[in-house]
Amino acid sequence: MSRLVVTYRVRAPSRDAADIAETLALEQSVEVATSVVRDEFVRDEVMGRVVGIARVDEGLHDVRIALASITTGDEVAQTLNMLFGNSSLHEHVELVDVELPAEFAARFPGPRFGIDGIRELAGARGRPLTCAALKPQGLPVERLAALCRDLVRGGVDVVKDDHGLADQGYSPFAARVAACQRALAQASSETGRRALYAPSLVGPPAKLAEYARVARDEGAAMLLVAPALVGYAAFHELVRSACVPVIAHPALAGATRIAPPLLLGKLFRWLGADAVIYPNYGGRFAYTRETCEAIALEARRTDCAWKPMLPVPAGGLAVERVAELRSVYGDDIMLLIGGSLLMAGDDLVARTRAFTHAAHSAPAAR
Numbered sequence: 441m442s443r444l445v446v447t448y449r450v451r452a453p454s455r456d457a458a459d460i461a462e463t464l465a466l467e468q469s470v471e472v473a474t475s476v477v478r479d480e481f482v483r484d485e486v487m488g489r490v491v492g493i494a495r496v497d498e499g500l501h502d503v504r505i506a507l508a509s510i511t512t513g514d515e516v517a518q519t520l521n522m523l524f525g526n527s528s529l530h531e532h533v534e535l536v537d538v539e540l541p542a543e544f545a546a547r548f549p550g551p552r553f554g555i556d557g558i559r560e561l562a563g564a565r566g567r568p569l570t571c572a573a574l575k576p577q578g579l580p581v582e583r584l585a586a587l588c589r590d591l592v593r594g595g596v597d598v599v600k601d602d603h604g605l606a607d608q609g610y611s612p613f614a615a616r617v618a619a620c621q622r623a624l625a626q627a628s629s630e631t632g633r634r635a636l637y638a639p640s641l642v643g644p645p646a647k648l649a650e651y652a653r654v655a656r657d658e659g660a661a662m663l664l665v666a667p668a669l670v671g672y673a674a675f676h677e678l679v680r681s682a683c684v685p686v687i688a689h690p691a692l693a694g695a696t697r698i699a700p701p702l703l704l705g706k707l708f709r710w711l712g713a714d715a716v717i718y719p720n721y722g723g724r725f726a727y728t729r730e731t732c733e734a735i736a737l738e739a740r741r742t743d744c745a746w747k748p749m750l751p752v753p754a755g756g757l758a759v760e761r762v763a764e765l766r767s768v769y770g771d772d773i774m775l776l777i778g779g780s781l782l783m784a785g786d787d788l789v790a791r792t793r794a795f796t797h798a799a800h801s802a803p804a805a806r
Contacts, residue, residue, distance in 0.1 A: 441485045442541040443506040450501050451532040461490045461503040467526050509544045517673040536699040550746025553685040553714045555772050558750055562597040563634040568799045573778035575602035585619035592627035592635040594792020600664050601640035603689045614654050621658045638662035645674045668692035679712035688713035705738025715750035723756030736769055752776050762798035
């Protein structure tokens with residue numbers, strides 16, 4: 441019987457680590473004391489097992505628990521429930537990793553397009569891709585479309601909605617997608633370069649399906665969705681039905697005690713995201729360089745059945761950091777710059793051209 445090996449980081453004195461590990465194994469499997477488990481099958485095949493306890497630091501331990509794959513039902517929400525359902529309520533416990541058996545992972549197809557598929561659509565090889573965001577919140581459709589046009593004239597590969605754009609009265613979803621797609625087509629025709637537009641989808645499952653149909657009918661070549669906002673199972677279902685690459689946004693993902701490399705790098709890829717946005721080090725958020733590199737590593741790992749997912753570092757990036765980030769991450773990334781471009785005002789096109797030029801001509805990767 442195959443098992444998922446799950447690693448939890450526990451804050452507790454060393455004397456309590458073994459008891460806490462046993463409690464986690466039971467809580468995330470049978471949810472009763474060992475003395476209650478009298479059925480042989482439940483005891484041998486279903487009940488969680490402690491397979492390792494390692495001291496990380498004073499009062500900090502990594503606990504490894506083997507959980508039966510059959511308890512997941514091969515379904516997204518139930519898998520997450522078994523990984524961290526009840527134990528997420530313990531403030532001293534963080535979910536930091538999970539080793540998925542090959543036969544279990546193979547039941548989930550992962551990204552449909554991945555890095556190579558996105559590169560093919562964008563016509564971009566041998567360099568980082570570039571991305572810019574439509575913002576700020578509150579602009580009318582016409583202004584957003586004009587921004588889209590200027591960003592494409594500046595040479596970006598992907599223009600995405602800001603994740604805060606939804607179906608608000610000042611920027612209705614259908615009208616915005618139609619206008620931005622027309623603006624993108626016009627600018628692409630002028631420049632002779634391909635560009636992709638990714639509208640932001642947020643809402644309940646029925647609305648997500650409706651928005652996806654609108655985006656498809658208007659010719660949008662990508663979608664932007666925040667898995668933690670819409671629900672992980674709903675995100676997985678949307679990705680499976682989408683005929684274009686889906687960029688996963690990290691909004692609300694920080695509200696859980698799940699390590700970012702696991703959640704953003706591995707689990708979002710498991711859910712089927714083709715690209716993942718995450719807060720880059722040295723920007724508006726507190727991720728370290730080590731955490732960011734670990735996210736990119738998980739996203740692009742080749743030792744599994746899934747296509748590599750495109751890392752998209754973002755959050756306070758500036759044109760002046762492009763060469764640095766290429767040296768850190770290599771070429772298989774998409775650099776996302778938002779406010780730093782828009783601060784250029786009337787010089788937006790020129791500033792965007794400086795961004796794309798830097799991405800095309802930065803020193804080779806390490």
